[in-house]
Amino acid sequence: MSVKPILRFAPSPNGLLHxxxxxxxxxxxxxAAQLGGKALLRIEDIDLARSKPExxxxxxxxxxxxxxxWPEPVWRQSERFPAYAEAADKLRAMGLLYPCFCSRTEIxxxxxxxxxxGAPLYAGTCRHLSAADIAARLDRGEPVQYRLDLQxxxxxxxxxxFTLVGPTMRDRPQIRYTRPERWGDVVLQRKDTPTSYHLSVVVDDAAQGITHVTRGRxxxxxxxxxxxxxxLLGLPSPIYAFHRLLLGEDGKKLSKSRGSPSLLDLREAGRTPQDIRRDLGF
Incomplete structure (x- = not known):
């Protein structure tokens, strides 16, 4: 019995969509339509400080x-912290997580x-802290995050x-080797929230049965x-497809932080959904 393809669009509600x-x-x-499957909407709101209901x-x-x-209900990651904690605990039991007390300046x-x-690559400063030192720092209440021991x-x-397909989803699949060493010991549980983008997206993709992940390049x-x-977590790996990025007049990708015009701005300026679809090639 074949598995019906499931895809997802998972924005973070920390600003307006552009x-x-x-x-x-x-x-x-x-x-999803090309594959005869369905697309889910997921709200990735683990950043509780910046994510807003509006x-x-x-x-x-x-x-x-x-x-x-999209099908209901819509998953909200802020409601799934226990699932991410369970995954982190599994990695911790395997000896793959360690506490890091470094500030951004120290990193x-x-x-x-x-x-x-483009972020500074962590040097592994806290990787070899003694158990006594770790316990003392935790007792003092020092801010701590937990990193993956990549080695x-x-x-x-x-x-x-992983398996890669072209943007038409009908191209011949390719096998791509990963290079996680480029990332060093990534943070999996942050100081301000008990998870990270990397951990939560992997857990949720598996839990929702996502078969194909579409992403910008x-x-x-x-x-x-x-x-x-x-x-490491014993989860299935979806098929991946990477699409082109939309660039502004300055040649940089559109972004909330750079104040790119929002869809609401365009709507209020009189643009229609048909205008947007035509301009974007859909």
Whole structure:
């Protein structure tokens, strides 16, 4: 019995959606239709400080305006912290998580380069702290985050691969080797929330039975960490497809933080869903 394809669009409600989000959403729903499957909506709101209910409602409004629909209920990651804690505990029991007390300044000062996102690459400063030192710091209430011991993890896995298809979803699948060493010891439980993007997205993709993950090309490198976590946690690895990014006049990708015009702005300026679909090639 074949498995019906399931895809997902998973925005973070920390601002209004822009054309880049519209392209990604329309791409995902189109891919689901091409595969004879369905697309889910998931709200990735683990950042409780920046995620706002009004932004979540705006996601629903914008996607409905574009003519998109999805099965209910919509998963909200803020309601799934116990599931992420369970996954972290499994990695901890395998000896793969360690506490890190370093500040951003300390990390930048001792960085050994940069990761694929351009952030300072963690030097492993806390990897070899003694049990007594860790206990003392925790007793003092020092802010702590938990990192994946990448060297130990890779010793358990060896080379890993994932399946990649082209943006039309009908191209011949390719096998791509991962390079998680580019990321170093990534944070899996943050100081301000008991999970991270990497951990929560892997857990939820498996729990929702996601068979195909559609992402912008800027997320391609992160797939290396996700495939590694899938292997360590005994979870299935979806098929991946990476779509093009929408760029502004300055050649940089559209972004909430850079103030790219929102779909609400465009709607209030008189643009129609048909205008947006036509301009984006859908």
């Amino acid at each position: 054309l880049g989000h519209a392209f990604s959403a329309l791409f995902t729903w189109q891919a 932004f979540t409602q705006a996601v629903f409004d914008d996607l409905h305006w574009l003519g998109l629909h 930048a000062l001792h960085a050994t380069g940069t990761d694929p996102d 130990r993890a890779l010793a358990l896995t060896g080379p890993l691969t 800027d997320m391609e490198a992160a797939t290396d960490i996700h495939v590694l976590l899938q292997f």
